[in-house]
Amino acid sequence: MKASRLLQLLLLLQVRQRITTTELAERMEVSRRTVLRDVEALATAGVPVYAERGRNGGIVLLPNARLNASHLEPRELEALSVAGLDSTQLESLGLSAVRESAANKIAARQNTALNHPTMPRLSELVLVDSSPWLAHSNSEVDVAELASALRQRRRLRIQYRRSAEEQPSTLEVDPYGIVAKSGRWYLIADDEGTGRLFALERLSAYETLDAPAALRPDWTLRTLWRVLKEHTEILGSIRVTARLRDNRLDLARRVLGARIDDVSNAENGWCTVAIRYPSLESVRQLLQFGDHIEILTPQEARERIVQLARDLAERHSTPSL
Structure with missing residues (x-):
């Protein structure tokens, strides 16, 4: 445990x-006294590190020191191989x-490789967060554990x-793996x-189950x-046109995405949008x-919106119990 902590400190x-002693203690989740003892152990071993006292003091590594501490362990390589997962998803796995250990090693390597030490690394300027807004996972x-079970390449009984059922069904499936999409996990x-x-x-x-997964030849996750994904995101053959307030067009692009087929120029505060759906x-x-x-065409779409709106109005016409 101490060897791992010393490597993290380096x-x-x-x-x-x-770095200040306080920040190191917080990052490593140990006491300041433990940090000082670790620094003393490193200095005794010949590492050019020392503690600076005073208001602007801290733990200092000599600028010319070059420590070859960037080799990645197998688990760290696995963490990097699933780049793109957010912190919650990484925690789930x-x-x-x-992942943090691997990131520290890469940062250490980048720090010595950059021609301009004062130039910020790309990771300081670009942040990727694949989690959706206002969402949380409620997976049972x-x-x-599921990812570990999938390594066995066995059939699963699930x-x-x-979505339309109240009670679960029992199925036997042949799994290829799991996918994280927009903050949600899927078994494929x-x-x-x-x-x-x-x-x-x-x-x-x-x-x-004991039986091996019967995966189709030449198919992978x-x-x-x-x-x-292509089947799920199919736009559909029904083309609905509607008048939309132009100050709601940005919201429509976020909600409808690629389903928006066409947008006309705004006039008198309204624009016309064409939207593709797989069903009425x-x-x-x-x-x-x-x-x-306001739905314009087809007439069947207008009538369906009227039916839905009347149903909502009737539901809200009397006080709730």
Whole structure:
């Protein structure tokens, strides 16, 4: 444990060269006294590090020191191989600590490799956060345990509730792996030879069976995910046109994304948008725009919106109990 802590201390100093004792203690989750003892142990071993006293003091590593402490461990390489996961997802896989360790090693290596030591690293200027706004995971399944079970390449018996069902069904599936998409986890598996997405938030239990997973030849997690993703994001053949207040166009682009097929120039505070849907019932999504939208065509879409609006009005016409 101490050896690991000393390496972490070296990596932090190689990146920053000077850090206060208090900050080091907080980063390493130890006491200031422990930090000072570790610095003394490193100095005794010949590492050019020392403690500076005074108001602007701290722990200092000599600028000319070059420490070869950037070799990555197997678990750290695994953490980097799933780059793009947010902190919550990394925590779910049990990779938060090793990801931070790998990042420190890379930062230490970059610090000595840059031609201009004062130039900021790209990681200081670009931040990637793949988690969705105002969302949290309510999965009953431990993602790290599931990922470990998938390494066995065995068939799974799962308890899964489809979106229109109240109770879960029992299925036996052949898993390819799991995917993190927009802050949600999905199990990607064949169900009777057909690829499917299973949202982990609706997967209540699973069991690893003795039979090996019967995966289709030449299919991988990535190839199957690409096909399923394209099928899920299909725009549809129904083209709905609507008048939309131009100050709601940015919101519409965020909500509808690529479903917006065309936008006309705004006139008198309104613009005309064309939206593609796979079914007429999908127009209920447009109710969230309230009085900022008017459906123009097709007539069936207008009538469906009228029906939905009347139903809402009737539901809210009497006080709630």
